[in-house]
Amino acid sequence: MGQGVLSAAAVGPDFEPGFSSRDGELYCDAVPAGHIAEAVGTPAYVYSAGVVRQQYRRLDAALGGVPHRVHYSVKANSNLAILRLLQAEGAGVDIVSGGELYRAREAGFAGRDIVFSGVGKTARELDEALAEGVLFVNVESEGELVVLDEVARARGMVAPVALRVNPEVMVDSPHHYIRTGEKGHKFGIPYDDVRDAARLTRSLPNVELVGIDMHIGSQLSSFEPYADALERVSALVTQLRADDFDRIRYLDVGGGLGVVYRDEPATDVERYAEGVARAARALDVTLVLEPGRFLVAEAGLLLTKVLYRKRSGGKEYVITDAGMNDLLRPSHYEAFHEIVATRPRGHRVVADVVGPVCESGDFLARNRVVDDARPGDVLGIRTAGAYGFVMASNYNSRPRPAEVLVDGDRYAVVTERERYEDLVRQERAALDWRTA
Numbered sequence: 001m002g003q004g005v006l007s008a009a010a011v012g013p014d015f016e017p018g019f020s021s022r023d024g025e026l027y028c029d030a031v032p033a034g035h036i037a038e039a040v041g042t043p044a045y046v047y048s049a050g051v052v053r054q055q056y057r058r059l060d061a062a063l064g065g066v067p068h069r070v071h072y073s074v075k076a077n078s079n080l081a082i083l084r085l086l087q088a089e090g091a092g093v094d095i096v097s098g099g100e101l102y103r104a105r106e107a108g109f110a111g112r113d114i115v116f117s118g119v120g121k122t123a124r125e126l127d128e129a130l131a132e133g134v135l136f137v138n139v140e141s142e143g144e145l146v147v148l149d150e151v152a153r154a155r156g157m158v159a160p161v162a163l164r165v166n167p168e169v170m171v172d173s174p175h176h177y178i179r180t181g182e183k184g185h186k187f188g189i190p191y192d193d194v195r196d197a198a199r200l201t202r203s204l205p206n207v208e209l210v211g212i213d214m215h216i217g218s219q220l221s222s223f224e225p226y227a228d229a230l231e232r233v234s235a236l237v238t239q240l241r242a243d244d245f246d247r248i249r250y251l252d253v254g255g256g257l258g259v260v261y262r263d264e265p266a267t268d269v270e271r272y273a274e275g276v277a278r279a280a281r282a283l284d285v286t287l288v289l290e291p292g293r294f295l296v297a298e299a300g301l302l303l304t305k306v307l308y309r310k311r312s313g314g315k316e317y318v319i320t321d322a323g324m325n326d327l328l329r330p331s332h333y334e335a336f337h338e339i340v341a342t343r344p345r346g347h348r349v350v351a352d353v354v355g356p357v358c359e360s361g362d363f364l365a366r367n368r369v370v371d372d373a374r375p376g377d378v379l380g381i382r383t384a385g386a387y388g389f390v391m392a393s394n395y396n397s398r399p400r401p402a403e404v405l406v407d408g409d410r411y412a413v414v415t416e417r418e419r420y421e422d423l424v425r426q427e428r429a430a431l432d433w434r435t436a
């Protein structure tokens with residue numbers, strides 16, 4: 001998808017899926033974004049089904065003939081409609097909690113289409129995953145192996161396990177919070193400890209080692225860290241096979257494929273696919289991928305209305321009805337999201353675009369050249385399909401936004417905007433005291 005300057009696309013029966021500008025108006029597929037803002041209200045996340053499909057198909061096609069499974073990382077955008085859409089494309093899922101398992105089942109994924117990742121799974125979550133018959137569990141510590149073995153024994157089954165290796169390579173993610181494959185991180189089993197963990201699986205009767213897994217970080221646009229990690233992980237698989245672990249049949253290379261938020265180099269999907277496929281072929285294993293951001297980020301736009309304009313300390317402010325509780329990425333990762341007006345006024349200003357939350361860290365953009373938008377105008381925060389709504393909170397008792405799926409010339413609300421009643425639903429004002 002082209003980013004930066006919006007392309008003028010022909011919006012008709014043969015429109016391009018995604019966001020484009022036509023006659024001075026922003027469209028998602030063939031639907032004017034401003035129409036959605038009016039009909040559904042703001043803030044609202046809008047997703048293009050066509051872009052999700054496009055991304056999935058591009059990755060899937062690039063993997064060509066090598067046996068592979070694309071397991072979408074649910075945490076990037078866990079909306080049931082997005083999950084259903086990817087399921088229809090043939091994807092599996094990668095989950096990191098019992099809640100995501102529940103969503104995956106609700107969306108219609110079978111157990112064998114699910115892999116279970118995460119550094120801190122509870123016994124209950126592991127039990128729920130085994131009950132569903134997940135393809136394998138990505139185990140991140142010896143302690144987890146022991147718990148999984150106990151849980152599997154109680155169920156009278158053998159749990160299929162992939163060990164998540166920390167390949168301990170240098171990763172150049174744009175923010176250190178999204179690097180996960182360097183030495184000393186909490187994720188994965190330290191490289192030099194993996195053979196011991198593998199031996200432990202042998203002494204535990206209710207687990208079986210079927211794969212090796214890695215996930216080195218997020219928003220990676222270069223293949224280099226993958227190449228380094230694959231080399232180390234491949235050597236490990238060869239070593240483990242020499243140690244007689246002959247049931248290893250999956251190589252899970254995790255997610256991390258980058259997208260263009262601003263001026264990053266676009267991910268060379270074909271190069272990536274060729275590299276991971278080559279590693280899988282050399283080891284004669286089924287390749288498993290866990291892309292999240294790559295499949296959904298560019299498909300999403302956050303619509304927000306301008307509430308006020310003001311000047312303070314020589315600075316220009318655009319105050320919007322979306323804040324850090326709706327889109328956390330700018331304040332949490334200092335992430336850049338392009339901001340466009342749904343009906344640009346044509347002249348531009350340098351401004352901070354900020355939300356209503358009572359925090360100085362509540363901003364969507366700082367010192368940004370943006371459209372000289374006036375109160376009532378609607379802005380679109382681009383590339384918001386991944387780690388957007390899923391990180392939304394109710395901070396400042398703000399109801400979470402609506403989510404809308406667009407497919408061609410149709411759109412549907414896929415998450416209703418929260419209401420005030422939802423904010424207090426789980427709370428009890430009349431206290432039911434208990435004593436120990």
Ligand SMILES: *Cc1c(COP(=O)(O)O)cnc(C)c1O
Binds near residue numbers: 118218257293
């Ligand atoms: C978050 C995560 C992913 C997806 O990462 P992206 O950068 O969104 O592709 C994949 N696997 C694991 C284990 C993760 O934690």
